[in-house]
Amino acid sequence: MITTVAVSGYRSLRDLVLPLGRLTVVTGANGAGKSSLYRSLRLLAGCGKDEVVVAIAREGGLDSTLWAGPEQIGRAVRDGRAPVQGTVRRGPVALRLGVQLDDDGDGLGYALDLGLPQITKSAFARDPELKAETLWTGGAPRPSTIAAERRGGHVRVRDDDGGWTELGRTLRPFESLLTEVIDPVRAPEVLRMREQLRSWRFYDHFRTDASAPSRLPQLGTRTPVLSADGLDVAAAVQTLRELGRGDAFDAAIDDAFPGSRVEVAVDGSQFSLRVRQPGLLRPLAGPELSDGTLRYLLWATALLSPRPPRLLVVNEPETSLHPDLLPALGALLVAAAADAQTVVVTHSQELRAAIERAAQRGPAETLRYVELEKRLGETVVVGQEGLLDRPSWHWPSR
Structure with a gap:
């Protein structure tokens, strides 16, 4: 089971931490950020196939995919007592993607930090660089739980004695830890995460x-x-x-x-x-x-x-279907969730109701609703008013 997906700095997803259930229905008005969430999940899947840099390039490069608002949105801005304006940046420009797994208590997490390239004369200067990657066991990236990490081009993996084993070569800025470290003995966590991400399946229109x-x-x-x-x-x-x-x-x-x-x-x-x-x-x-x-x-x-697949993501499956077909489609989606963890992105309240009726015949914990809305240009989860209202998540540093 994937318990949490985290995205930071991608389009309207300035700082989104999303809990997932066996069947997660993501709703929201047009422009709330549902499509950005769907695309960010595709980017995460691309990490396992060495396709994330290409996917960002197809979207116009890192410049056009980065969050366009201020680094932080203070309480005065949220309350309307102050205008939105730029501030002095405290952290690096970054697009971050992360996922947390919990397979029968055996947790595994992964976080990727993409950033601006160093000054170069290369024709590929618009490509984002992989600045940092971290894999950890358990529920959070603590120093004692990190299983493998990449900082810049330097890679190391945890050995059986709790120490570190250095990778023999330096990774290039466009090479991923997940695809370049192929060692099921020294780095089984890398293999497990790569196969997890590669198995994700997406259907759109x-x-x-x-x-x-x-x-x-x-x-x-x-x-x-x-x-x-x-x-x-x-x-x-x-x-x-x-x-x-x-x-x-x-x-x-x-x-x-x-x-x-x-x-x-x-x-x-x-x-x-x-x-x-x-x-x-x-x-x-x-x-x-x-x-x-x-x-x-x-x-x-x-x-x-x-x-x-291990994760099935479908985007607006109700498109061009008559409302009379939505009960049958809802039953199909619930049936699919019995075999694969499923995320449904939709703006149709009729489809949501059809899924709810079909899910009533199964376990109560199967279905989870997530509603997105946009505030000051930022996509947020309705009900997540503070850090205590969302799943625990911590981004590893560069």
């Missing part, structure tokens, strides 16, 4: 336009995980049927479209979807499906994957 690949026949091979664009949906449906999830998939389709059934047509190596509906003499092919029908089929295929 599936294409359902007239030329969407999911409408057309595609090359089919065994596909236990639907691609992010839904390209291989027919092969993914056939795979989940052959791996024993067919009954659950058929039930999800019947729940949304009573009496309907999805078939997979195979023509040599080409796979395509067919949907049989009551009252029709022939099945409907992919190009004939409505946008909402196709989008629901894609969500059902993604959420019922026979190879669930």
